[in-house]
Amino acid sequence: MYQYPTITVQTRDGATRERLPIPDMQASFKETWNVNDTWQIEFTVMDNAGYRTAIGLLSVENIINYGGQQFYINSINRVINNGTSTYSVTATHQYFTDSANLRINGSPNSGNSADSNGTPTSFQDAVNKFLNGNDQGISAEFHGNFPIATIESPSGSFQSFFSSHAGDYNAVVVPNGKHWVFYTTDAFRQDNGRTMFYEHDSEDVKLGMDSSSIVNQAQCYGKANQNDNSDTTTYAVNFLWSNQGSIDRWGLHRGDVIQDDRFTDQNSMQSYEDSHQQIDPSVTLTLNAFSDEGYQKGEVIHLVIPKYDWKTTVTLNHIERNPFNEKDVPTLAFDNTAISVNDVNAALRQQIKGIHEHVGSLIGVISSGGTDIENHMADVNVTWSEGEVEDLNGKLKQLYG
Helix, strand or coil, rough: CCCCCCCCEECCCCCCEEEECHHHHHEEEHEEEEECCCCEEEEEEEHHHHHHHHHHHCCCCEEEEEEEEEEEEEEEEEEEEEEEEEEEEEEEEEEHHHHCCCCCCCCCCCCCCCCCCCEEEEEHHHHHHCCHHHHHHCEEEECCCCCCEEEEECCCCCCHHHHHHCCCCCCEEEEECCEEEEEEEEHHHHEEEEEEECCCCCEEEEEECCCCCCCCEEEECCEEEEEHHHHHHEEEEEEEEECCHHHHHHHCCCCCEEECCCCCCCHHHHHHHHHHHHCCCCEEEECCCCCCCCCCCEEEEEEEEEHHHHHHHHHEEEEEEEECCCCCCCCEECCCCCCCHHHHHHHHHHHHHHHHHHHHHHHHHHHHCCCHHHHHHHHCCCCCCHHHHHHHHHHHHHHHH
């Protein structure tokens, strides 16, 4: 017999708890988990006399208990149609509230960072600065060999810190109540030996490929050594890293300079970059599984794509499901993105900085009454096609005459 999960709603203090109606969950419930980003539930319930007390507890910041986890209600809408009330509820895992409340605060000019250039800091040390003596009851454990990252001293909320530095530290978080389990992406991956042949094992599969993130060659520097008698910095490792197999498959894709103080041996750094750079196109694989019971967060599938005569591994990082409906077909999404590459984050920050600069310049042009942006875009070194420039010119002329 199919076993439905238990789902209840309670007040924040836990003084009152009531079951929610399973028939409504069968029709509307959806749980969504996306690695490092989302864990929420959504459902609708109809007002009825049998569950009047439970429905009376559906209020923002009250708690939904489901799957051994607590989800805080942060959105609720009521619709009345022909005398029938329907409540639509969205609740997010308590991690997102706890991680926002877990903070390191300092006065505006206290100088939280050791210096403006940052300090080499281990992931465990950074996390423990938030956790030590915390008043939220949060504990943590760590799995894997996290890199050292040069960051400013942690401050603000843990949620903001982790969002900014998960890539720098090659980190994944899987919260279990108030106990947070952190993995490196390598430790997060669970290889149970599954293999899928695209266009053979299943037709109900969506495959997306993107080569824009490939990096297969970059100048690499290892541990920095400051010379005593000069300001010159030397490095224990200094070489041009290349992955020839990737270059042969996809052509040359050079990346930004990489400097990593963990390495004093070239072979070790070569091997690390081979396994942590995005040497193949990023792949997103989405499939509808008969059941997600056999799949775990972080599970690896060995994907064979005969069309390209190419094999890769993809990791489960997204789940959508309704466990209250035994006929539900969960949606699982996998990808092979190497999120651990430090220079990807640096490149993104540089792009964002450039975008802000270009937008600021454009605002200046528009404010001064200018509508011809072609010369301006050349000045800020932005390459747009002739059609894009013409289209934007037309829109600006419509707005500003």
